[in-house]
Amino acid sequence: xxxxxxxxxxxxxxxxxxxxxxxxxxxxxxxxxxxxxxxxxxxxxxxxxxxxxxxxxxxxxxxxx
Numbered sequence: 001x002x003x004x005x006x007x008x009x010x011x012x013x014x015x016x017x018x019x020x021x022x023x024x025x026x027x028x029x030x031x032x033x034x035x036x037x038x039x040x041x042x043x044x045x046x047x048x049x050x051x052x053x054x055x056x057x058x059x060x061x062x063x064x065x
Contacts, residue, residue, distance in 0.1 A: 002026040020045045034059040 006022040022045065028038040040053040 001028075 002025070004024040008020045009017060010020050011017045023043045024040070026038060026040045028036065030036055036057040038055040042051045043049070
């Protein structure tokens with residue numbers, strides 16, 4: 001599991017300053033038969049806001065090529 005907290009200072013043209021906070025949390029699992037699964041939750045104060053991502057990965061190895 002990973003967690004990242006981002007703090008950024010934002011100043012507009014009127015010299016108003018504010019702190020923008022973003023969060024990024026990831027959880028990865030190793031499953032049987034070389035499968036991996038991951039889930040990411042991300043919050044950003046601008047643009048997309050809250051996003052979710054699910055990933056499933058399978059690794060194949062070829063020997064002797």
